[in-house]
Amino acid sequence: MVAEALVHVARKRGLLDRAGCARLGVLMGAAQIETVEDARRFLERGGRLDGKRARKLAERLPPANQASFGPYAPLVHLADGGMGSVWLAGDANGRLVVVKTMRGNLAGNQEVAYRFERETRYMMELRHPRVVACIDHGAADDGTLFMVLEFEPSGDLKELVQAEGWLPEALALAIVHQVADALSAASDRQVIHRDIKPANIFCTRDGDAKLADFGIARSTAENRTMLTMQGALVGSPYYMSPEQVIADPDLDIRSDLYAVGAVLYYCLCGMDPYRGNLNEVLHAHRTAPIPDVRQVRPEVSAATAAIVVKCMQKKREDRFATPADLAAALVEALARLDGAQPLTAMPRHDPGASTIAADLSGDEAASAGDPPTGATKLKSTQATVAAPGAPDLPTIALSPTEARGETGDAHASADPGATVAFSPSEWSGGAAPPSLASQAETARIATSHPQSAAPAGASSVPPGAPVQRAAPTRPSSSLVPRSLATPAHRPVSEQVSRPAATPTPAGPAVEGDLNTAFANPWLALVGTGHDQLVLLWARTQLALGKLCEPPVDLCLRKYPVSQFRDDCLKISRNHLRLRYDSGLGRPIVTDLGSGNGSTLDGATLPANTTKPLEPGREHLVNLANVLELRVKAIPRREPPVGLLPGLDSDTVAEVGLNRDHRIDAVTLQRTGNRPGMSYALVLRRISLGPGGDLPLAGSGTAVELGSYAGRWLVRSAGGPWKPLLEGSTLTIAGRSFLVGPGQYQLFQGD
Structure with missing residues (x-):
């Protein structure tokens, strides 16, 4: 199990590419790595990796004195947050699970303990095939509270879109339909998620999706418990509804549906609907025109484009009333698709903007991340940790006083992809909103793959501005669910004819093996x-x-x-x-x-x-x-050329x-x-x-x-x-x- 866990973290952290991960798995199998100590010795010897990567992987192994979480043995550390940590662990049946903890020293903090208990309760109650399952919960011998979540090795929606550029329309609709299904179950229990984003949606390349991370979820019941952070701005700025931006205390499920519309836009276009620094993105959600999917993807159907527009209406009463209504519209849009529609792809990877200044005094400094000038280290007692694999972008929650940072600087660069929480009063009156350092090394935040924050003053695409479109290319046919595949979508091996441009039958002259x-x-x-x-x-x-x-x-x-x-x-x-x-x-x-x-x-x-x-x-x-x-x-x-002799x-x-x-x-x-x-x-x-x-x-x-x-x-x-x-x-x-x-x-x- 520890070998599988290390391969997973190497992939999630970007330490190794796909081939490197496969090689690492084979080498650890050949070395018969079965325990954490086996893995530690393997990596100390270099593990057939360069020294830096071997050290980084070894740092993910638990210390020798790390306590178990009941029957679950920690194998690899995934992330740290203000409330606790996230581990890949093994159960008694040899199955990988994700363990999310609350630190023992916070057990006396009534609000933090309640938040952790509330998330556990929501996850346990939401027994649904489209929600990442909470398997167990309990307390370790040292007082650490923990919950156990099913492990989803397939990766999240953000990774999938980054790898493919954008998704075929049918696949995007199918994934979002499953998210709507999960939200229907949550709405039936009077729960809103408040942090819908691609990094919190786990999906396979076949299109099976599950919703994760109810860390900042909230009840919509009238008799709900009011917490200290009630009224604070919480969520992921790229996917916040207009009412979420102004910290409306009466959010309902339609706020989540707005975020689902933004996610659908991201799937279809390979980019977030509004871009810029934190202040620009938040302002755009409230005032900018709804971006037109077909400015980027003209071939997207009118029905699908209309779903994005309806989800992202500024007034909640103009959106779909329930997740079931959205699901019905998605089914109708899927039914209208035909095989004549071309599949297209945009450029891969859309990382966040980079900083202007950093320290290049050493190799580690050059590669650890570039904190923007004036950025402050933050301490968060409200950090949430996404499960099960910890997403690419940080999940951060800050109390109002902490939003300023240790130096009181409230205007450093911020990452709109992070989940944030701070008081609206901190940025009212036209001031820029409080800022968040984006690197896990500068804040006690939970993140699987930290990314750099947008620099203060960096140029950005104006909210809602048209995007110059690259000519389309065809993504992998494996991205289309088989149940939705049309002749145009099916793998070449299943079609009657092959592409016209085939290699010549004979290869050139070859010498040697x-x-x-x-x-x-x-x-x-x-x-x-x-x-x-x-x-x-x-x-x-x-x-x-x-x-x-x-x-x-x-x-x-x-x-x-x-x-x-x-x-x-x-x-x-x-x-x-x-x-x-x-x-x-x-x-x-x-x-x-x-x-x-x-x-x-x-x-x-x-x-x-x-x-x-x-x-x-x-x-x-x-x-x-x-x-x-x-x-x-x-x-x-x-x-x-044709087939060269001697190769498969x-x-x-x-x-x-x-x-x-x-x-x-x-x-x-x-x-x-x-x-x-x-x-x-x-x-x-x-x-x-x-x-x-x-x-x-x-x-x-x-x-x-x-x-x-x-x-x-x-x-x-x-x-x-x-x-x-x-x-x-x-x-x-x-x-x-x-x-x-x-x-x-x-x-x-x-």
């Missing part, structure tokens, strides 16, 4: 005896920023860092995304709401909008007026010589500062050296690298493809390069 080829998608060619460095990624997208760990792929700094520290700080943690759009047949770039902006060929890139790159043309991309990159999309030169024909990879991408690669070259460092996104193949796609200094012939079935191949002058071997030396233009895996350490130093 391709199964020995280097199989890491991130390839580093490190110059020996010279300062050239080439980093290649065999994938369809790259995230660029100053963060030197996932989710950023390409860490950008101005060298030497010791000399250009201030310039480096201007680049946002997750600044820019480069992605190949298969529908357009060309790459697109997106500024991810960076604090200091980006330009493309001298023109400002609006935040969170996409711009296509013209194949064959060299574009200039400038980040924060600090670094300039020459970016060029290399058009495909040869048709897709069923091997699936999103890039490779056998894929019908219209672009071979996208090259990125630094100008002015450290030009010897070059990068490329390799969709099929790339030539390196004089006259090649990526010119390198030196004299002599260029070489060609290609990706196939997850492996790297090499050839020269049109010769046969050969396996590229890890640890080998590759000669390009008369210069030697050592072949190895890409590592973040390559970005470090001066």
Whole structure:
């Protein structure tokens, strides 16, 4: 169980990608890891991971003196909150469960204890297939109160949308219908959730969904108990109803339905309906026009677009009256869909805006997060912890006095994705609302995958503003529930005909055993005896920023860092995304709401909008007026290849010589500062050296690298493809390069 728990936390924390998680699971199985101490020794020896990741995973293991929660043994720590902690634990039957605790020293706090008891009671009473089940509850020997929740390994809706860009209309409607079903059960018991958001909805890729985290739920009964925080502003700003924004004491289920409409918009468009800093988002919920889904997705049906509009009406009496009414409208919209409607996808990942300033004094500081200037550390006694997997965005609740922070600064940056609670008086009279630090390290908050807060004063898309739409591409067919699949949705293997662009039947000449080829998608060619460095990624997208760990792929700094520290700080943690759009047949770039902006060929890139790159043309991309990159999309030169001998024909990879991408690669070259460092996104193949796609200094012939079935191949002058071997030396233009895996350490130093 502990091995499974560690793999889960490695995925949720972004410590390892999907392949890395699978590898970790196999290695721990081979090492026969059965207990926490086995896992600790395995990670202390490195666990076949780099030291930093092994240490981070080891830190998640419980200390030797950690008490059990009744019959539930803690295995991996997920998150901390002001009231307690969240653990992955094992029960007596070898099943993973989530244990949510309240600290023993808070047991005497009547209000905190009541809140914990109330959440437990709500979860126990809501025995419903669309609600994460509360299995058990009790008190540990040290007085720690705990509740036990079912473990949902599939991930949450936010993760799913980030992975796919946006969801097919049928899938989005089906997921939201299940949420409405869960809210019907809650409404029958006079309970409102008050924190509906994608991170609190757990779902499988087949479309089965469950609602989680009733930590700030409240009764609507007239005889309900009034708590100290009654009348405070609570919820997740991106999904708050207008009445929730003004802390209306008489919220009802229609407030949750407003949030459901915002969630449906997010599923369909891949972005929140209103964006900006906390104050702008809250103001937009009350005053801005309801955003039109079809400005982003013109192909979405009128019935579905109307559901979003009705849910998000400013006046609650204009919304659906009950979750059952909403569910009926969703069924009707689903029934009207036909197989002619195209499936589309937007760019993957929409992380929060990044900070403008931070400390780059060390590797840990550079990767731990960038607290905005003036941001204060907060102590929360009302923090809630989302279950079962702890969502990406923090769940925070602050008392009115704590909203100011320790220094009294009420105007630092805030994260509208976090769940917040503070008194309306703290931000009335036109003042900006109290702010919340977004990183778990600067507040005692519960979060599975902290994200940076939007910087104060950062540019943002005005609330309700139209969004420039990228041309659509088709997402994975596995995202459509089988019960809803139409011929246009079904996997290719179930359709009568295949796409017209099929690989040629015969593969090119091959020499050597391709199964020995280097199989890491991130390839580093490190110059020996010279300062050239080439980093290649065999994938369809790259995230660029100053963060030197996932989710950023390409860490950008101005060298030497010791000399250009201030310039480096201007680049946002997750600044820019480069992605190949298969529908357009060309790459697109997106500024991810960076604090200091980006330009493309001298023109400002609006935040969170996409711009296509013209194949064959060299574009200039400038980040924060600090670094300039020459970016060029290399058009495909040869048709897709057939099966290469010696490799499994069923091997699936999103890039490779056998894929019908219209672009071979996208090259990125630094100008002015450290030009010897070059990068490329390799969709099929790339030539390196004089006259090649990526010119390198030196004299002599260029070489060609290609990706196939997850492996790297090499050839020269049109010769046969050969396996590229890890640890080998590759000669390009008369210069030697050592072949190895890409590592973040390559970005470090001066």
